[in-house]
Structures are given as C-alpha cells and as structure tokens.
Amino acid sequence: MSRKLKNALELTVIYGIILVMFIIIFYPLLWAFGLSLNPGTSLYAASMIPENWSLEHYKWLFFDERSNYLTWYKNSLIVAFFTSVFSTALAAVVAYAFSRYRFVGRKYGLYVFLLLQMFPVLMGMVALYIMLNMVNLLDTLTGLILIYVGGSIPFMAWLVKGYYDTIPRELDEAARIDGAGHFRVFFTIMLPLAKPILAVVALFQFMAPFMDFLLPRIILRSPEKFTLALGLFNFVNDQFANNFTRFAAGAILVAVPIAIVYLLLQRYLITGLTAGGTKG
Incomplete structure (x- = not known):
C-alpha cells in the first residue's frame, strides 16, 4: 500500500x-x-x-406569572458563580502548597486526594445532609455551594498541582533572590502562568450546578430555591404533567451562560502561557 x-x-x-x-x-x-x-x-x-x-x-417561561423559571435561573447563576470562584481559589492555594512545599503528611495527603477522587460526593450525602441540618443550611443555596466547593477540592487541586509542577522552579528561586516572599511568588508568578488551568477549573465548576440534579434534589425543598435542573424536572415529573415542549425550551436556554463563560475564558483555554515562562 x-x-x-x-x-x-x-x-x-x-x-x-x-x-x-x-x-x-x-x-x-x-x-x-x-x-x-x-x-x-x-x-x-x-x-x-x-x-x-x-x-x-x-x-x-419569562412572562407567565405561574412560571418560576427566572427564579431558578437566578439561583443557578448564583450557585454557579460562587462555586466557580471559591473552587478555583481554593484549588489554586491547595495545589500551590502541595507543589512547592515539603511538609509532614504531604505524600499521604496526595494519596488521600487521589483516593477521594474515586468516590462521588453522593456517597456521603447522609452525613452531609445531617451536617447541613445541624448548622441550619439545609434547603439553602449556601449549603449547596459548600457541598459543591468541598467536593471539588480533591480533583481540582490534583489537576492544578500537576500544572504547577510543569512551571520551572527557577522562576521561584530567581524571585526569592530578588527579595520576593511566598505570597508575592504565588500572586505574581504562579497565578499568571497558571491561567489556562485555572480557566479550565473555573469553567468546569461553573458548568456543574447547571448540569447536576441529584444534589439539589436532596438539599433543596422550597420551589423558590430550586436550580434549573431541579425546576425543569418538575415540568415532566409532576402528576399529569405533560410539558415536554416547555422543558425543551428551558433546557435550551441553560446553554447560554455556559457559552458566554466559555467565550470569555477561551483565550486562556487554548493558550499555553508556560511555553515562554523562562524566556526574556
């Protein structure tokens, strides 16, 4: 041939x-x-x-007084925004500690992160449900955000840590010779060079609340606090409900904020900033 x-x-x-x-x-x-x-x-x-x-x-969906769609949309945007911000910030800090420092328990901490990735958050929902009930965060968007953020740390920190490891340590050492401290190295060197992976984390965590149904179903009870996935489910789940066309219309609009966030982060998602990190 x-x-x-x-x-x-x-x-x-x-x-x-x-x-x-x-x-x-x-x-x-x-x-x-x-x-x-x-x-x-x-x-x-x-x-x-x-x-x-x-x-x-x-x-x-938008103008009928019987529709709660705008309320569900607002709730989803609130949960998605705060989940994305806090998850990205915590993943960046935790990953930096595991990537750049050597301390007692570091090795086993990484093993724990790796092990926790094998189990979904849903396995601990009984304990999480009881905990949220004890601190009066059940049926609240705050409680849902905390679950999303806490459940994302192991995987996202491991992901960001792998990216940090590819950034040359010579940059850290050169900055410290010039008198930079730990925080300055983190904010002026590591974070700018890690924008691509942080953009990926932010996008993934922003998408999760729009796509997830099980966690909101367990935590949220009041219709005015539903997220989009949970609210739209009621269009086809309630007894005698036959609103498949309305369900489809609401589902199509879910993609709008995700597409906007993707377009805003696109230049970071497709650009490798570490390629020129040691030049000039």
Whole structure:
C-alpha cells in the first residue's frame, strides 16, 4: 500500500469518526430545539422540524406569572458563580502548597486526594445532609455551594498541582533572590502562568450546578430555591404533567451562560502561557 493511499484512508477514518460524533452530539440538540418551537405541550405530537413553529414556550417561561423559571435561573447563576470562584481559589492555594512545599503528611495527603477522587460526593450525602441540618443550611443555596466547593477540592487541586509542577522552579528561586516572599511568588508568578488551568477549573465548576440534579434534589425543598435542573424536572415529573415542549425550551436556554463563560475564558483555554515562562 502506497503512502499516499494510506494517508487518504487515515483521513477518511478520522473524518468518519468526526462525522459520527457530530451526529451523536447535535442530533439530540436539534431535536430539543425543534421540540421547543412546537405549539402545544405533547411530546408525541411534536416534530423536529415543526410546520407551524412558535415561541410561545419561551414567552411562557419569562412572562407567565405561574412560571418560576427566572427564579431558578437566578439561583443557578448564583450557585454557579460562587462555586466557580471559591473552587478555583481554593484549588489554586491547595495545589500551590502541595507543589512547592515539603511538609509532614504531604505524600499521604496526595494519596488521600487521589483516593477521594474515586468516590462521588453522593456517597456521603447522609452525613452531609445531617451536617447541613445541624448548622441550619439545609434547603439553602449556601449549603449547596459548600457541598459543591468541598467536593471539588480533591480533583481540582490534583489537576492544578500537576500544572504547577510543569512551571520551572527557577522562576521561584530567581524571585526569592530578588527579595520576593511566598505570597508575592504565588500572586505574581504562579497565578499568571497558571491561567489556562485555572480557566479550565473555573469553567468546569461553573458548568456543574447547571448540569447536576441529584444534589439539589436532596438539599433543596422550597420551589423558590430550586436550580434549573431541579425546576425543569418538575415540568415532566409532576402528576399529569405533560410539558415536554416547555422543558425543551428551558433546557435550551441553560446553554447560554455556559457559552458566554466559555467565550470569555477561551483565550486562556487554548493558550499555553508556560511555553515562554523562562524566556526574556
């Protein structure tokens, strides 16, 4: 087999895989978008390309007095924002300690982080539920934020620590020779060079509250405190409920804040700032 033919076959396979993945990803999205434009509420009477499309479901979500959609959206944004900020800050600090310092228990602490990644937060929900109830944080957005932040530390700290390890230690040593202290090294050297990985952490943690259903279901009880995932679930879960088209409209709009955050962080996600860290 000639090299030219081999390259052509490889490209065909690659493009074939991309096409299959494209169909798998976008076909459900197209169905959801088409479903949201169908008049009526029935799933079985709807089609992916409606003949008489309508925006009535989007209008209902935002303007009908019976709709709590804006409240759920606000709650999700609050939880996502604070979860992203606190998770990123804690992961940056904890990872810096494990990457740059040597102290008693460091090795076993890393093993504990690695072990904790194997168990989902849901396994400890009984204890977390009791703890939140004891401190009067059950059925509150604050309690939900604390669970998200605490559960993210092991994986995110391990992820950021691996990135810190790739930053040359010579930069730290040069800064300390010039009189920089630990905090100055952290804020002026490590954080600027670690922007790509911190952007990844911030994006992941911002997305999590929009996608998660189980934790809000366990912690939140009041409808006015529901997040989007929990609130939209009630559209198709309540007895005699048949609001699949409204559910699709609400689900489509979930992607808007995530897309905005991705666009804002895009230049950090695709740029490796450590490449020139030792030059000049």
